[in-house]
Amino acid sequence: MSSEPTGPGPLDRFTGGILRENPIFRQILGICPSLAVTNTMEGAVTMAGAVLFVLVCSNVMISLIRHLLKPHLRILVFTLVIAAFVTVADRILAAFLYDMSKQLGPYIPLIIVNCIIIARCEICAAKQGVWTAVTDAVGQSLGFALSIAAIASIREILGFGTWFGQWFGWRVIPVAPPAVWSPWVVMILPPGAFVTLGLLMGAINHLVARSRKAAA
């Protein structure tokens, strides 16, 4: 046990998840939900909350049992742990946020195959202590939440003219917009998700490349 591998510290893990190793824009993981549930802010926030719950619980669990893991069985254990917590999250949503549970349908159960979670179990929780695993999970979840919220903001505002339209009824574009404006229906549909994600990713890569050049 004394030869436990060390990794980045808790704070490093936390900030890394938000910026340097942002799951969507830097690691390009968890793309399925970030395309599928981002036509409304409500969907994005609910998905981010469910991922936060599952990721924190799984990281804590895996970190606690990390000394018991056998190398060839570890992926099986990860999957088992993640599947259990995803099922709990799915039932909690069906009980307390029924409308969102209906709207997200199979995408909540599909968190089981979200690569962000299994990647964090493998990279961090299976090797580092509980506190580091928690900060890592929260950092990665916040990075995920901010990313899908950015995509969802663009899609909901351009597509529906609202922001949190179902929960709070906030209108960004007036009900009777000037004649030159019409809602971008494509933003509500899947192509809008791909286009938004691609443009945002391109913009972020451009900024990263520029700041790297400035530093060099």
Place this chain on the structure above:
Amino acid sequence: MKNNDLLDAWLVLVLAAVFGAALAGVYIALTPRILQNQRGDAEKQIPALVPGAARAEKTDVGGETVYRATDAAGALVGWAVPARGQGYADVIQVLIGVDAAADRITGLYVLDQKETPGLGDFIKDGEKYLNQFAGKPAGVPLTVVKKDASAANEIRAVTGATVSSRSVVEIVNAALERFRRHRAAAGA
């Protein structure tokens, strides 16, 4: 060391048992609430499913729970029949509206489904699929066709979601057959 594999896997086995028990606990604790949510959702849909319905009360017809829809004056205008059955991915739950004599379908609503996103989940789409059911006869089994429906009891399948389309029709057929039989027997 023949039993090495089993020994290696003890953690997996223990975790599976522990999580299984914990999930059973979660189900027991939350299921009443989830069922209540689904019932609330069902009752909200009835005015759209049964034309003229102002109120709906739960009754028991032949051992199954159905909703008896009445107009503002209290006269029977139709029924809403909850039904469930296996879809392509998971259980599909629907609510079927029929007229007072249970001769004609007046509407259909999908309460819960987990069909393939982008393909099978079109079964909950009114324009593409669900609206076809209103006006169909309830006394003869519906059939699924892949082209435009020509006969009165035909339902056009959603392209790429034939299994899901067929599952919904089978659920509707089975539920209506049961409901009509029970209703005739009970004289409701």
